[in-house]
Amino acid sequence: MAPRVGIVGIGHIKFGNLSEYDLVDIMAYTATDALRDAGILADRRMVDQLFVANMGGGVINHQTGIASALVSRLGLEPTPAELVENGPASGGSAIKLGYMAVASGMADVVMVVGGETMRKVTGWKATDFVATLGHPEAEYGMGLTLPAFGAMFARLYMERYGVTERDLALVAVKDHANAARNKYAHVQEPCTIEAIHESPDAHVVNNYVAEPLRLYSVCPVSDGAATVILVNMDSPKAAAFRHPPIRIAGLGSATDTHCVHNRKDPLHLDAVRLSAEKALAMAKLTPQDISFAELHDAFVVLELAIAEEVGFYPRGKAVEAVRRNENAIDGKLPLNTSGGLKAKGHPVGATGVSQVVELVRQLRGKAEPGRQVKNPRYGMAVNFGGFGNNVVAIICAKE
Amino acid sequence: MIDFSVYETKQLEIYAYRCPECRAEYYPAPMLCAKCHCRRDPSGIVHKDWDPFPLEGACTLLTWTRVWALPEGYDRPCEMFGIVEFPNGLRAAGRLEAASPVMGMALVARVEESTERPGPPAKVFVFSEA
Numbered sequence: 340m341a342p343r344v345g346i347v348g349i350g351h352i353k354f355g356n357l358s359e360y361d362l363v364d365i366m367a368y369t370a371t372d373a374l375r376d377a378g379i380l381a382d383r384r385m386v387d388q389l390f391v392a393n394m395g396g397g398v399i400n401h402q403t404g405i406a407s408a409l410v411s412r413l414g415l416e417p418t419p420a421e422l423v424e425n426g427p428a429s430g431g432s433a434i435k436l437g438y439m440a441v442a443s444g445m446a447d448v449v450m451v452v453g454g455e456t457m458r459k460v461t462g463w464k465a466t467d468f469v470a471t472l473g474h475p476e477a478e479y480g481m482g483l484t485l486p487a488f489g490a491m492f493a494r495l496y497m498e499r500y501g502v503t504e505r506d507l508a509l510v511a512v513k514d515h516a517n518a519a520r521n522k523y524a525h526v527q528e529p530c531t532i533e534a535i536h537e538s539p540d541a542h543v544v545n546n547y548v549a550e551p552l553r554l555y556s557v558c559p560v561s562d563g564a565a566t567v568i569l570v571n572m573d574s575p576k577a578a579a580f581r582h583p584p585i586r587i588a589g590l591g592s593a594t595d596t597h598c599v600h601n602r603k604d605p606l607h608l609d610a611v612r613l614s615a616e617k618a619l620a621m622a623k624l625t626p627q628d629i630s631f632a633e634l635h636d637a638f639v640v641l642e643l644a645i646a647e648e649v650g651f652y653p654r655g656k657a658v659e660a661v662r663r664n665e666n667a668i669d670g671k672l673p674l675n676t677s678g679g680l681k682a683k684g685h686p687v688g689a690t691g692v693s694q695v696v697e698l699v700r701q702l703r704g705k706a707e708p709g710r711q712v713k714n715p716r717y718g719m720a721v722n723f724g725g726f727g728n729n730v731v732a733i734i735c736a737k738e
Numbered sequence: 739m740i741d742f743s744v745y746e747t748k749q750l751e752i753y754a755y756r757c758p759e760c761r762a763e764y765y766p767a768p769m770l771c772a773k774c775h776c777r778r779d780p781s782g783i784v785h786k787d788w789d790p791f792p793l794e795g796a797c798t799l800l801t802w803t804r805v806w807a808l809p810e811g812y813d814r815p816c817e818m819f820g821i822v823e824f825p826n827g828l829r830a831a832g833r834l835e836a837a838s839p840v841m842g843m844a845l846v847a848r849v850e851e852s853t854e855r856p857g858p859p860a861k862v863f864v865f866s867e868a
Contacts, residue, residue, distance in 0.1 A: 467809035467856070476752075477766045480860035481832045482809070482852065487819050490803035498841065549805040598766065600821045600829040605801065 341442040345584025348377025348568030349696045354525040354684035357562035358458040365564045366454035367412040373566035378581030388446040389420040392433035392453035393688035426472045428724025430691020431731025447571040453692035454564030488726040489638035490549035500655035508536040510639040511555040518678025520710040525561045525684030561684030565693040585699045589734035591617025611648040614732040622734045626650035630715035631673040633694040635723035691722035698735040750849040753790035765828045797822035802839045811854040832863025844868040
């Protein structure tokens with residue numbers, strides 16, 4: 340029987356514009372934060388495997404071999420270290436590989452670090468870089484970017500399910516309220532429905548980015564890093580850590596067509612559904628058992644669509660929960676308690692790890708006042724790569 | 739005599755592919771037919787390559803957007819993009835030229851050369867009103 344795997348250390352840097360800092364330095368900062376949190380800063384050689392999640396180091400930072408650089412920056416040689424690149428799902432994939440390393444018996448203590456510095460280049464270069472995950476001729480070459488895919492998805496979704504721009508603005512208001520209380524969030528300013536939707540000047544504050552998506556429907560371009568430390572909970576080494584482990588109860592991943600236009604129904608996110616089904620089956624849970632979730636809302640419409648694919652709501656019904664404010668911190672099912680990608684930010688390689696850091700903070704009961712979910716037992720993270728073509732779902736449990 | 743044919747402009751077409759075994763059609767082409775598992779061989783050395791045919795003409799708009807945050811290379815404030823479906827069921831994404839786009843509207847697909855994106859010129863679909 341495979342050992343149980345838990346998270347005993349977390350580290351995070353405030354997301355935002357960190358363009359004056361070195362990518363490996365900000366990763367190393369969160370790694371040392373996690374080692375300190377775990378209580379093994381001086382005994383860091385307990386880490387017997389390092390996985391590093393990053394999407395654009397080679398393109399944006401002109402730096403390759405990032406795992407080797409990080410292990411050396413931390414003085415962790417000769418610990419094995421590998422880089423994981425899986426687009427915006429790199430972080431979730433790195434945690435999955437960390438889990439597999441522990442579950443297989445190849446390692447007892449694994450450190451997973453995700454990081455990205457996207458603001459070292461202009462916004463249009465960053466947009467171009469992320470767009471390279473599309474099909475080279477049929478998507479990227481046509482000029483399509485991720486905001487374009489998000490917008491075309493949103494237009495279909497809004498048309499089919501009667502979702503309005505006001506509904507999307509309500510999701511943004513909720514995300515910004517959460518981020519305003521999250522010390523790690525990129526955008527810590529709350530916003531109101533009046534300012535971004537209802538006032539006569541709302542269209543100035545909240546202009547179109549890719550119609551029908553507006554500024555407050557889209558995540559910012561962020562720099563940042565996050566770290567988690569995994570342990571074999573059934574090993575004697577587990578006793579060395581300061582915090583009781585938060586168990587990884589379920590984990591699933593799946594892929595979908597590279598070209599978005601080749602999906603039978605462009606609104607079906609099959610990889611989300613399949614990865615969530617696998618994670619729930621592994622955890623022996625149903626969607627109704629989940630206390631709160633971090634969903635990959637690079638575009639706020641994805642919070643609704645992913646919530647439906649995971650099984651929290653029937654198709655087209657998530658908007659009703661939004662209108663009833665059920666996804667707020669004190670609601671029936673809090674979503675994106677961190678502020679989500681929308682307001683916490685989306686440094687692509689860091690995002691999946693950051694989502695799991697948030698699960699651990701909530702399950703430990705250590706989120707900031709006003710942002711803590713009441714008595715959570717199970718948290719779920721959905722990390723969405725490409726435009727839904729490579730997805731990782733992770734469920735964490737308070738033992 | 740000078741052979742002027744060498745100066746002919748390369749035809750601007752984007753190809754879909756037909757599996758030679760079961761006639762299933764794809765855009766873009768995979769390396770294996772999802773229906774009969776026939777392999778493609780772009781080199782034509784080991785197997786006969788699949789039959790290419792130009793993807794163009796009448797199509798229907800499935801969804802669209804006007805993007806104001808364009809990526810590197812564009813020097814205009816916005817550009818419209820859409821996903822269309824051809825009568826044979828194949829779908830494609832590309833640029834959209836329509837005064838008032840409406841999902842389900844009839845369009846015509848043509849191919850143009852684009853130099854906006856980094857790298858060599860790319861062939862792009864342009865969908866305009868029928």
